[in-house]
Amino acid sequence: MTTAQLSQGVSEPPLDAHHVAGGESYPTLVWRRFRRNKLALIGLAMLILLVTVAVFAPFFAPMDPTARSSDHSYGPPQTLNWYSEEGGFSLRPFVHPLEESYDPVTYQPILEENTSERIYVEFFAAGWEYRWLGIPLETHLFQLEDGSPLYLMGSDALGRDLFSRILFGARLTLLLGVLVVALSVTVGTLVGITSGYFGGRKDNLIQRVTELFLAFPELPLFLALIAILPQAAQPSTLFLLMVAILSVLKWAQLAREVRGKALSLAQLDYVKAAIACGASDRRIILRHILPNVMSHVIVASTILIPNVILAESFLSFLGVGIQAPLISLGQLLNAAADFQAVGAYPWLLSPVLFILLAVLAFNAIGDGLRDAIDPYGNA
Structure with missing residues (x-):
């Protein structure tokens, strides 16, 4: 660090925050390390696919997720086929139509595939109407040719299509996770840096408040807060309240972690030099403390998102989370609360697959980022 820099109150950041040897930028080094982790790359590709499908859910959904059909109640999954014994091989995928019959013992109606008939799949075909950015559209990735x-x-x-409902539910669940993490990370980072940098009485007061939030058991507190919410509130209002409640419960742990890093950074020579040269607290926090805790914050965010997804799924499964007509993955699992129905219709557990993929993808990315950001790791 030069004498001119000291006179201007500008300090040289640590090597792992901005630069690496040989002139390679720090983000470039992190990406190079991240690419070596094959599991993290698979998780990233999986996450991109899941987000794309969720964002463009109307295009990928073959049916209106709210459309009901009394003739297809608890209909079994239809399999895409390219070969059948009656018709041989086909280059176009097809499905067998569902026909209703009766169980000879219980006389209950059941749906079975009629393997003697084919219905071909059309791609980029017109189907149910939806709106995208206010524009009415009818094009879908695939539809059956006879509608x-x-x-x-x-x-x-x-009789509602589970696949279409899962796509729309994934959109809302991921949106909830992103909003909760954005609020929690913002509050937790600011509180943690403020506590660790200023220290003294401010640190002591902030930490006592943080410990108060950490001491509350999450599930009983959440159920208590949900119980006092107005039952006549709009589903969108309940969604925003759920985001706020989860954010309140999730910021404290990150604040404690960031506070520990801010405490150590505040003792480094370049920060003390900036203080001695008269740099303002705001400048020191934004230019020197915040950039050096962002690596930890990014990793913590990728780990927090799957926790929020699991929390939403669990609470909506209990019936105290997202409410109809909104669709979430947890709400779809609420239909599987009847164990007898799950035993007879196991495809009701299909939303679990998307939850597992999302959680595994975020965890793999988080592990890869943690190893890539480690300044003591191999370059």
């Missing part, structure tokens, strides 16, 4: 229902993952008790 009949297509149940890739079966249907629920009201």
